[in-house]
Amino acid sequence: MGNTKLTLCATAVLGALSVMPAIAQEQQPADAQQRGRGLERIEVTARKTVESIQEVPVAVTSIGAMELAEKGISVLTEVQQFSPNTTLQTSRGTNSTLTAFIRGVGQQDPLWGYEPGVGIYIDDVYMARPQGAVLDLLDVQRIEVLRGPQGTLYGKNTVGGAVKYVTKQMSGGTEFNAEATVGSYSQRDVKLTGQIPLIEDKLFLGFGYGDLNRDGYGSFLVAPAGQDRENYNKDLKAARVTLEFHPADDWFMRLNWDKTTDDSNSKGGYRLAPSLLTEAPIPDNKYDSYTSLPTWNKVELEGISLMVNWDVNDALSLKYIGASRESDSPTNIDFDNTGINLFDVPAVYDDENTSHELQANYRGDGYSLVGGLYAYDSESCGLFDAILGGLGVTLETSGCNNSEAYAAYAQSSIDITEKLSLTLGARYTREEKEASVFYGFLPGAVYPYSDWIDGYARAPGLGVPMSLGVDSNGDGLLDAPKTASWNRFTPRVGIEYQMDRDTMFYASYAQGFKSGTFNPRASKNERAADPEIADSVELGMKKDWNEQWRTNVTLFWLNHKDRQYIVVEADPNDPTVLGQNLGNAAKSKVKGLEAEMTYVATDDLSFDLALGYLDAELEQDKNISTPLIGLSNTPDYTIALSAKYALDTDYGPVVFNGGYYYRDEYILFEDNPVLKQDGYGMVNLSVSWESIDGNWYAGLHGKNLTDEEYMVGGYSFIGGINPDGSYLPGFGGDTTLAAYYGDPRTISLTVGYRF
Template sequence: MKQHNSNKSYLALAIATALTANVALAEETNNNSAEVKEPGLERIEVTARKTVESLQSVPIAVTSIGAAELSENGIAVMTEVQRFSPNTTLQTSRGTNSTLTAFIRGVGQQDPLWGYEPGVGIYIDDVYMARPQGAVLDLLDVERIEVLRGPQGTLYGKNTIGGAVKYVTREMSGDTEFTIEGTVGSYNQKDLKITGQIPLVEDKLYFGFGHAELNRDGYGEFLISALAGQDTENYNKDLSASRLTLEYHASDDLFMRLAWDRTNDDSNAKGGYRLLPSLLTDAPVPDSVYDSYTSMPTKNAVELEGLSFLASWQVNDELSLKYVATSREGNSDTNIDFDNTQLDIFDVPAFYQDENTSHELQANYIGDSFSLVSGIYAYDGESCGHFDAVLGFLGRAAYGASLGATGLTREVTGCNNSNSIAAYIQSSIDITNKLSLTVGGRYTKEEKEAYVNNGLAFSNVYPSDNWIPGYVRGDVTFPQVLGTDTNGDDILDAPKKEDWSQFTPRVGLEYHYDNDTMFFASYSQGFKSGTFNPRATVNESAANPEIVDSIELGFKKDWDDVIRTNVTVFSLDHTDRQYITVTPDPDDLTVLNQNLGNIKGSSAKGIEAEITWAASENLRIDYSIGYIDSEIEEDPTLATPLVGLSNTPDYTMNLAANYTLDTEMGYFVLTGGYYYRDDYLLFEDSDSLLQDGYGTLNASVTWESLEGNWYGGLHLKNLTDEEAMVGGYNFAADNGDGTYSPGLGGDTTLIGYFNDPRTMHLTVGYRF
């Protein structure tokens, strides 16, 4: 297991203790001073349990970030939300600009290949996003974002074993509104957002719209590109997003909404930074972590489109019904240069296609001494892909003379199709006027069908004509077709099927000591679907589902409407974790055989604390800290022992202050914050890609006119220009003495992708 700097741990705990002491002293001071303006805590409403409730009455660990707080901090993309939620990782994946890596309490999914299921559920207005491609959402017309920590297997279902992130858009007011907002900033950032709404029928029918054009030059560049005429910007942004909404208020009790959204991300494929010099080229390690080399096209495209329909009927004072139907599809073309050199050592051109539909019917009932949330849910999804692992340099060197090879390509194509249906029910029952019981469960039945075709050609092969200039795919032949059944037939000829069912319970006790104090304890279970290996080279069986069992003890209290303390202690067991093992073959550097199976699992325990201090009418201080102690069970089936959980720092901490000024020129809000992440691994089987602990400092000042029509903000992020890895690739053999031997492709490929550098941007908007 990795070793951590204990001084960092002591420092984090000391800050927590000092802040708590200062908060208590400030409370006493405020109580004894008549001259201090009376502060107050904001009531925050969330829908974590699929019904509107106060944050302080929800017996789970939830962080809610509202539209005002997002604006005051200059947050424009979902990944920035990670700093507000303890023990949470939301980061842009390796190789692309819009693929999400999400982990909560050490549970998630790192590999974004089709067929693999996420461990953290992403929702837009209760619509599930099944794939990580395009899930790095840019915020447009958002009301709040909720981060639910811990398994949400009862109300939200499969693939929420780590938790869920909910993106909630703003409901229309019924008035005519129009907002235009422009942003300029570092690296030639130029953004334009337009949102608005029009009442088509007064008090009945409203039409809403939103569009964003988001552009920025790259943080770095491709210093050497093997293809002429390519855009050499690296880490750039070229994205457009649109939303259209139609809301119908048929009566006070009946509401319907039809919503459409589309996102096009044409940002370049992201080039990684070589942490080791290449053995096969003379190009030096770049001076900047944002610079790279490539032999691939730099183009990249992600297209997402979705349609949803919501109908909500308040039948009477006790009973409400809701129906949600959705259809989503996505297409991605990408070029990932794994080795990041100007040679075709290990290049992966790929495309992904997915589409899914879902239906959910929900019934909520509120009685005199109990409440009930129940529903049925159906999901039908197809996820397909194609990638070519081009090992051309190695193919020509090893096989050119004997086989006439002009290159070497491992091509994989396939689909994973999923059908699931679930029924759930959860009730909160009042035992006394202070003690209540929560009990619920969800039954899920899922069927999957998958196929994969895996072949080896002794030439450089790309997915389609003109993938690189002048390339003609034609009829590609594969002398070696890898992956056969017991009869010797390609596994493409025989799709594999498997089905699973799982009951995921939840039970909890809540004790309301008074109107401002709640204690809670709960047990919950999460279920992540079984799946087939999308890279299979043998006709292997499906991996079993993953199960997470979690226990939480929590405390939520508002102290005299001045201090809010929400603390949760948790313990979880993550069993049958799906894991990919690579078959080692030191005599054949072309080996890409990967087997998907289950390992024993892992366990974790920790604590999360979120504290808000309304120090005065104008000043608010927020502090949060998360600690997690995790361990992976030893598993003799693994050739390489696992050394720790990926993307899971032992400590995360955020300290922020917010000060409001009322002036004759308008309302100013000054915001500053420091966010710290302890050291963490990018991969569980090696510490070659270990990111040391680091902190980022952010500051903002926002302004709104007295009339409320003009507004603006100046935002400075990562002021100390910290560089931290958020993704990577490891295809180099660590010799254990600080040296590395060649891995797949015949080179020492150890690659890092990094967070955003220091930036500044200015936003100005006008509301009509």
């Protein structure tokens, strides 16, 4: 049925696009688009040096600033529509927490201590946690999506791939840009960016500020008195300040500071089953919910980074990148989504990390070399109370999961002949983790802080028994946290054949690993889960057939071993016990295809197609009783078809954009067949305009015009399914089954002025 829907929708949209002006996914270079010159040269830094995307033996998608603006792409999650076999979606609970999967590899749970499977980078600075990783695009030059393990150059936690957010480098002149957007659900956004030379040709100051607001897609039909009842609303402020210094022609320095504060309400889930303990019906609107918790929420991130680049000579350059980031996220998550506290979870996440990287780039006669040293230190802590009001108890869990990692890496491209080259790379990483977990029962409904109901404020938390650590005295108290360490060597070997100027074939083997970790929900003394290992083989072709037609095709085989998996098994004799044991419970094998094609029909009309297909086998550990169904958040097919038509007018150029995006069916959790999303397709249309002098611009953007309803997250705590299809009560004594949904149909108008 899903394939039939796919065929019919794709055929209809292809026919429509062939007779109407629309948009293509036309990749842009770092500078302005050059119309009328056929295929564009796209520059990326996938291998930590500037190269044409057609010369990089890596499966990579790059979306430039102009394309992002023309299509009205405003947040990182929308990029998934243009990269095959990629999932970038807003997680459950907040607007700012990211769920990222590439080729079936990622991380579902955003709890502290869990490591992502897809690395997120801002100007080559690693974002360690998913909270706040749904980045609103501000002053961005391009987004790069690297698919497949990137363990050699990017290190740990890139077993699925990496997403790079690259900001604009300053031009040196005085610039200012003011932009306002209004749209559906009372959207009202303001973005201000600019730059000022402080010392001519030497020192420049850049800035960016965004104030982004929107009413909720739905409402909390029931909520505590005095609480804001908007659900899926947006209230976010982001600021960025950059200082660039050019003391000499061969020196470049950049100091960045950024801060994001998301005060949007906590998101309430849509109950997929009626509650056994309340009389509230299932809402009619997928974006409506019920809650007994306060609706406020906060995600606050702040970071500073320094980059220094020295071109020692024409062949050698040295670079230092240092960064410090911290985040604070008090939140309210109503698991049961009812007006009573059957299963409520107020929580706090607190993260700090610093990193230092020293990198060298050398280009010799017939070879090039990238190498470096890397150090990373992270402190990740949190606390949550699972309030089981029906049972009159609260389960409190808190603790920290900290890590230190050091790495050395090198990768070289060596010319064997004029057409044949070899890539050799390796990275050695040593990582040590230190963890403590505090877990215990408390009588009644308990909140992390005494004034949680009235608002968040720092105050001493509650002491509870400890469950993960070292008890040297045998008195039940832990005198030290548990530690574990791992060493990992991750190689990369590749061979490239440049058949002619426009045709490259490549084959590669690469390995990546995801950090081992302790279970932050441990209810007993557990050992750490071992690192995940991903081995990948790729065969690829990148070819420009002529000035009009480009095809980049990749075949891949991915073997993902020691997958870390939380096994949730409630005790049938005690509804207050929810065993959540972390272990290396599964492995998977994935083979697939990715194809990205561009056809420039005329100087004004172009088409793009991005196709992803994968075939996965999941094998679970024999000691795990919970059956695993398949890979989560990973459809078998993803298809993006788009077209673009540019029209010159007496008032300035007008660009018509349109596209169709299809995701095949997928499950949200690997052990849960209930939370399953059927295949769906979305249609997006845009038209953008720029004045003759280039100062004024505007864009009208329609997204998800068919108003598809699709799940991006959920919770399932049911006790089973009766023969008649009804659900048995589970943890907390109710049928807790809820889903969170992606954005509905929206239309927005953006107007901007720049000089």
